[in-house]
Amino acid sequence: MAKEKGRKLIAQNKKARHDYTIIDTYECGIVLTGTEVKSLRQGRASLVDGFVSVEGREAWMYNVHVPEYSQGTWTNHTARRKRKLLMHREEIDKLESKAQETGHTVVPLALYFKDGRAKVEIGLAKGKKEYDKRQALREKQDTRETNRAIAAARRRQRGER
Numbered sequence: 646m647a648k649e650k651g652r653k654l655i656a657q658n659k660k661a662r663h664d665y666t667i668i669d670t671y672e673c674g675i676v677l678t679g680t681e682v683k684s685l686r687q688g689r690a691s692l693v694d695g696f697v698s699v700e701g702r703e704a705w706m707y708n709v710h711v712p713e714y715s716q717g718t719w720t721n722h723t724a725r726r727k728r729k730l731l732m733h734r735e736e737i738d739k740l741e742s743k744a745q746e747t748g749h750t751v752v753p754l755a756l757y758f759k760d761g762r763a764k765v766e767i768g769l770a771k772g773k774k775e776y777d778k779r780q781a782l783r784e785k786q787d788t789r790e791t792n793r794a795i796a797a798a799r800r801r802q803r804g805e806r
Contacts, residue, residue, distance in 0.1 A: 653758045665750070685758070697740075704737050704740065
């Protein structure tokens with residue numbers, strides 16, 4: 646059997662990038678049961694309501710939805726159980742101290758397989774105000790319009806030659 650290589654994305658939390666300003670990101674392993682891994686290999690998961698909390702010097706991820714495995718039997722997992730994250734002690738301590746600051750939280754950004762192992766990318770985030778979200782949306786729209794105008798000008802220029 647060939648060893649799996651590269652990164653295969655399972656789920657991404659686009660809402661987190663919209664609602665929060667991401668300050669720092671960490672890649673960490675995740676403790677899963679057998680049926681959870683099989684369900685993830687089918688490409689099914691949701692990170693939308695997920696968050697990370699540090700309890701007893703261990704990092705735990707909550708509210709991440711991994712649906713039950715369709716061929717699972719009585720050994721099947723519950724969909725929204727808390728899952729332990731595998732991180733270095735220094736990273737957990739740093740994350741805990743920064744997350745204690747007002748307005749900061751830790752959210753999962755992406756869930757993926759890297760060289761056959763399930764990984765989660767978490768981000769230390771600060772909540773955006775409503776006007777920050779509108780400003781970011783406006784900047785994105787302006788950039789898109791500028792790129793369209795440049796592309797149209799290039800097409801016209803090629804047509805004249």
